[in-house]
Structure formats: C-alpha cells, structure tokens
Amino acid sequence: MLPSLFMLFILIVLPIVTIWMLARATYKTKLEWLLDAVKTVALVAWLVHTQPWDWIGYYIRYLLVILLVVALFLSWKKVNALPFREKYTTKRTNTMGLNIVLIVFFGAITVSSIFSYSVKDKAIELAFPMHEGTYYVGHGGNHTSMNYHHAYDDQKYALDIVKLNKIGTRANGLQPKDLTKYAIFGDELLSPCNGKVIEARDGLQDMTPPEMDPEHPEGNYVALQCEQHEATIYLVHMKEGSVAVAKGDTVTTGQLLGKVGNSGNTSEPHLHIHAELDGKGVPLTFDGRFLVRNQLVKAGGK
Known part of the structure; x- marks a missing residue:
C-alpha cells in the first residue's frame, strides 16, 4: 500500500x-x-x-x-x-x-x-509479441531515468510492458492481489520472429502481488534464437502451465509461445523482454520503433 x-x-x-x-x-x-x-x-x-x-x-x-x-x-x-x-x-x-x-x-x-530515445548500437527488428489491445511501456529506453534495466549490461535495453484498460490504467485498482484484475494477465504471447527455442521453462507458480520469487528471476520463460541475429531473446514471467513450446522447437513469427503471467522475480503481471549477446544487451525495435517509457503500442488495431 x-x-x-x-x-x-x-x-x-x-x-x-x-x-x-x-x-x-x-x-x-x-x-x-x-x-x-x-x-x-x-x-x-x-x-x-x-x-x-x-x-x-x-x-x-x-x-x-x-x-x-x-x-x-x-x-x-x-x-x-x-x-x-x-x-x-x-x-x-x-x-x-x-x-x-x-x-x-x-x-x-x-x-x-x-x-x-536514441541508440547507437544496431537493433534487432522484431514483430510485437502481442496481438490485441493497447500496451504501455513501463520501462524502456537508453537511459536509467526511463529504464532501470539500463544499469545492467545484459539487460540495458530490456522492456517491461503492461496492457492498459479502458480508463488507461494497467489494473483495476492500484495494486490488487487478484491477478485477473491486471489487464495483461493471461494475454497470448506470440513469437516475435522466425527462429528456434533454445531454452524454455514452465511449472513455476504465479506470484500474488507484491510477492516475488528471487530464486527464479525469469519465472516461466522462453528464450529464442532468431534467424536474423545471434542474440538470445528472452520473454519472461509467463503464466504457469501456459508455455506452449519446448527446447529445440522451431517457431515462426506470430506463433503462440504461451501467456503473460506473474512468475519469477516480478511484483505484478507484465511482459519482460530483452536480448543479449555475450553478456551484453542488444537493442530491440518493433515496426522500426525503439520503445521508451510512456509510449503506447496499439496491437491489432485496438
């Protein structure tokens, strides 16, 4: 509170x-x-x-x-x-x-x-991994004032994404314990590229906000090797029992990977996505946009 x-x-x-x-x-x-x-x-x-x-x-x-x-x-x-x-x-x-x-x-x-709002490193172009709704960038960008991940080399360009409801908030309430009150909880998570699954995990419970699981930071997650880049793309904090792919699977852009949840070291449901190569973060773009805090992404025309 x-x-x-x-x-x-x-x-x-x-x-x-x-x-x-x-x-x-x-x-x-x-x-x-x-x-x-x-x-x-x-x-x-x-x-x-x-x-x-x-x-x-x-x-x-x-x-x-x-x-x-x-x-x-x-x-x-x-x-x-x-x-x-x-x-x-x-x-x-x-x-x-x-x-x-x-x-x-x-x-x-x-x-x-x-x-x-700008980055010198070459970015990986991806498809946005959600397909319906208005999504909000909670953390993102090339400076710690807009993205706390930027302080960590491997996640310096990471994004935390939530979904907005009709009144422009991420949840019904300030910090509800009921996960279903968060607009993004249970949303389908799609592959942002053609590639291969190199890591995947399921079976960890979704935490009740604001409880977290620091022993399993990623929670349930999928790690991809996209065709266009050597970096590993991590999509983490997925819903328990929702991961739809396994290590070694080949995926195509838009294929279902699972659903957004609240597993791992997270205080509330959201999508965390980042790319890293040799322990260094790699920037991401979606439809040519390098996303920064307070920006919106309207998926599926909504």
Whole structure:
C-alpha cells in the first residue's frame, strides 16, 4: 500500500498543489513570478515525461498540462503590470534561490531522459509479441531515468510492458492481489520472429502481488534464437502451465509461445523482454520503433 500512496502523492498531489500555489501566489515582480513559473513547468515536465503513468491513469498526465497552462495564464495576468525586478528581502531572495535550484534539478533529469530515445548500437527488428489491445511501456529506453534495466549490461535495453484498460490504467485498482484484475494477465504471447527455442521453462507458480520469487528471476520463460541475429531473446514471467513450446522447437513469427503471467522475480503481471549477446544487451525495435517509457503500442488495431 505504501508504494501506491507514494505514487498518488508524487503524480497527483504534488503537481496539483504546486500548480495551485502558482495560480494563487502573490508576487512583487515579474522575475519572482518567472522563477516560480519555470520551476512549476520543470516539475510538471519531469513528472509527465519521465514518471510511470500506468498506475494512476495514462491520460491524467494531459490534465496536469491543461491545469498548468491555465495557472500560467491566470498568474501572468496578475503580474503583467509589475516591474521586472526590485530589491528583495532575504526571505524572498532565499525563495527565489530555492526555485533556481529546483529548476536546475528537474530540468537536468528531464533533459537527460532525452538520451533514452536514441541508440547507437544496431537493433534487432522484431514483430510485437502481442496481438490485441493497447500496451504501455513501463520501462524502456537508453537511459536509467526511463529504464532501470539500463544499469545492467545484459539487460540495458530490456522492456517491461503492461496492457492498459479502458480508463488507461494497467489494473483495476492500484495494486490488487487478484491477478485477473491486471489487464495483461493471461494475454497470448506470440513469437516475435522466425527462429528456434533454445531454452524454455514452465511449472513455476504465479506470484500474488507484491510477492516475488528471487530464486527464479525469469519465472516461466522462453528464450529464442532468431534467424536474423545471434542474440538470445528472452520473454519472461509467463503464466504457469501456459508455455506452449519446448527446447529445440522451431517457431515462426506470430506463433503462440504461451501467456503473460506473474512468475519469477516480478511484483505484478507484465511482459519482460530483452536480448543479449555475450553478456551484453542488444537493442530491440518493433515496426522500426525503439520503445521508451510512456509510449503506447496499439496491437491489432485496438
């Protein structure tokens, strides 16, 4: 429950309070307003761009942007006739200094996340392994600010993918224990390429969120050797009893491999997919897209 409450505070309470304070505050100069406004913009940009929105609602982040624009307009109307600057009290100087620090902090994180969108290493082109629904990239990209896997050499380009329901969340509830309340649980997992199964495992139970199984990190999984690359493609955390292929099988693109579950070292149902070669992560693209956190993939035209 604590992680859920923390997410609510960070993604909803913090930005709304900050935006409300911008709209309601009294300023003596345009410079004072400008620093407060830029700080608020930097905070909202950081939240909207780099934070995961599948818990609270993918589309809520656009509402924050609208509220921010309204607050900027209303506050500017109040300061439009004020001088740009004047002599400030120590208290106001300290407040302005704090705003500058926050601008630099949130701005630096947001700017660094831009590096997530490009990669120099040659990527493996795959078919998206789901065939119906709207899928959300929870972790992905070429920087730790958007993808925690990037800190690990063998998984640096790994993706964590969930499915969004009709209201734009990954589950009915913040962190339900019932696996069927997660939109992706039980979805068919398809082969992303023509190739050969080099590893496969089934028989491990699906964990009850937020319990995890660190002794079997992959859980039930399939590892593929695609025709177009030497790297091994891992699709992990599959549903118990669903793995439909075995080691040595030949598979074709779109063939059923199993279903998405919650086995292994995972706190909730999702698809983890990554490629590695000689202990190094290899980037993946789907229909030419290098996927990054907060991007959507609409499979099957839905």
